[in-house]
Amino acid sequence: xxxxxxxxxxxxxxxxxxxxxxxxxxxxxxxxxxxxxxxxxxxxxxxxxxxxxxxxxxxxxxxxxxxxxxxxxxxxxxxxxxxxxxxxxxxxxxxxxxxxxxxxxxxxxxxxxxxxxxxxxxxxxxxxxxxxxxxxxxxxxxxxxxxxxxxxxxxxxxxxxxxxxxxxxxxxxxxxxxxxxxxxxxxxxxxxxxxxxxxxxxxxxxxxxxxxxxxxxxxxxxxxxxxxxxxxxxxxxxxxxxxxxxxxxxxxxxxxxxxxxxxxxxxxxxxxxxxxxxxxxxxxxxxxxxxxxxxxxxxxxxxxxxxxxxxxxxxxxxxxxxxxxxxxxxxxxxxxxxxxxxxxxxxxxxxxxxxxxxxxxxxxxxxxxxxxxxxxxxxxxxxxxxxxxxxxxxxxxxxxxxxxxxxxxxxxxxxx
Ligand code: AMP
Numbered sequence: 001x002x003x004x005x006x007x008x009x010x011x012x013x014x015x016x017x018x019x020x021x022x023x024x025x026x027x028x029x030x031x032x033x034x035x036x037x038x039x040x041x042x043x044x045x046x047x048x049x050x051x052x053x054x055x056x057x058x059x060x061x062x063x064x065x066x067x068x069x070x071x072x073x074x075x076x077x078x079x080x081x082x083x084x085x086x087x088x089x090x091x092x093x094x095x096x097x098x099x100x101x102x103x104x105x106x107x108x109x110x111x112x113x114x115x116x117x118x119x120x121x122x123x124x125x126x127x128x129x130x131x132x133x134x135x136x137x138x139x140x141x142x143x144x145x146x147x148x149x150x151x152x153x154x155x156x157x158x159x160x161x162x163x164x165x166x167x168x169x170x171x172x173x174x175x176x177x178x179x180x181x182x183x184x185x186x187x188x189x190x191x192x193x194x195x196x197x198x199x200x201x202x203x204x205x206x207x208x209x210x211x212x213x214x215x216x217x218x219x220x221x222x223x224x225x226x227x228x229x230x231x232x233x234x235x236x237x238x239x240x241x242x243x244x245x246x247x248x249x250x251x252x253x254x255x256x257x258x259x260x261x262x263x264x265x266x267x268x269x270x271x272x273x274x275x276x277x278x279x280x281x282x283x284x285x286x287x288x289x290x291x292x293x294x295x296x297x298x299x300x301x302x303x304x305x306x307x308x309x310x311x312x313x314x315x316x317x318x319x320x321x322x323x324x325x326x327x328x329x330x331x332x333x334x335x336x337x338x339x340x341x342x343x344x345x346x347x348x349x350x351x352x353x354x355x356x357x358x359x360x361x362x363x364x365x366x367x368x369x370x371x372x373x374x375x376x377x378x379x380x381x382x383x384x385x386x387x388x389x390x391x392x393x394x395x396x397x398x399x400x401x402x403x404x405x406x407x408x409x410x411x412x413x414x415x416x
Contacts, residue, residue, distance in 0.1 A: 011125030056087030058263025284308025
């Protein structure tokens with residue numbers, strides 16, 4: 001068969017009803033967890049001024065250097081389809097004066113994000129994240145609460161093979177001093193590094209920890225680690241987060257090589273990985289970003305948050321949400337527009353009463369209607385006849401006459 005002329009663009013996909021059912025369950029589970037913990041929903045636009053991401057995410061990151069879908073609007077302004085959700089939420093926090101609200105402001109979100117990455121399983125150019133942020137507190141309690149929420153979400157959904165990795169980047173000052181030390185280490189081993197890492201020693205030395213290159217990995221094995229360089233307060237903060245996770249029974253391992261692809265992180269960073277996902281093994285992650293609000297023009301405001309990839313959760317679950325089935329299909333015996341119109345009105349009434357009801361929209365004969373009712377998983381078929389109605393149970397095959405005035409009660413009884 002020839003390929004269809006129009007296809008979803010590279011790196012994007014259609015969410016067909018079967019997948020949408022699973023996605024619905026993920027979204028509902030997350031919404032309930034967020035609501036119980038007081039993380040209120042927020043939605044920001046799908047695109048923002050390009051500068052927001054350049055400043056927020058960082059000029060030297062892969063996201064800003066290579067992955068943004070940037071375009072000019074008709075007025076010559078540079079806009080970018082959002083590659084992530086935290087910078088826009090901090091922008092909204094400052095723009096709407098949320099500092100005046102009770103702190104921290106706890107928010108949750110869900111929606112599409114865009115990165116021009118090389119598509120592969122679990123990595124797309126349009127993907128969906130759900131996430132949560134607590135803005136306006138530097139308490140380790142917030143770090144622990146947020147990590148606990150993501151752990152709870154993955155557990156409640158039944159995502160298998162999940163592990164939590166935890167690290168700390170320290171404050172910006174600690175990190176600056178450490179980065180100098182790391183750059184010196186990289187320079188003293190320059191010849192052993194991959195070309196990409198060598199070229200970015202100054203721009204982004206931390207990314208060297210992420211490299212797959214064998215030579216680079218050997219150099220990184222002996223590199224100084226940031227968690228070993230934390231100053232008093234940072235070390236205390238990290239210790240407190242760990243203690244709170246221990247107390248809550250959230251299992252984790254410390255990963256001194258953990259880095260994230262966004263520049264705004266300070267102190268706590270974490271990553272939930274799943275062993276069912278292959279190369280793109282991270283299912284969700286985040287951390288503290290105490291400098292971001294100020295970086296975007298607000299007052300210094302500590303904050304922490306995470307995002308999880310909905311498609312990655314779906315891949316890990318490999319689940320089929322069963323089709324919902326229908327309570328009743330209303331079939332019409334014989335010809336007659338009038339009876340078909342009556343079926344449609346009746347379906348409306350049944351739906352108002354909270355039942356799921358469908359009618360034949362395809363002009364089928366009675367036999368065809370039964371076949372269709374079976375295909376869509378109807379549990380009962382109501383057959384409208386010239387002078388009465390019959391209710392047919394699709395499981396038992398039992399059929400009985402029912403009175404027109406008593407249909408809802410009869411159908412509900414048949415459901416039981
Ligand atoms: P990040 O915003 O980079 O911290 O990513 C947070 C989460 O979003 C990751 O753990 C993934 O689950 C998901 N994610 C990031 N990039 C992609 C992508 N290109 N395709 C699918 N999911 C992604």
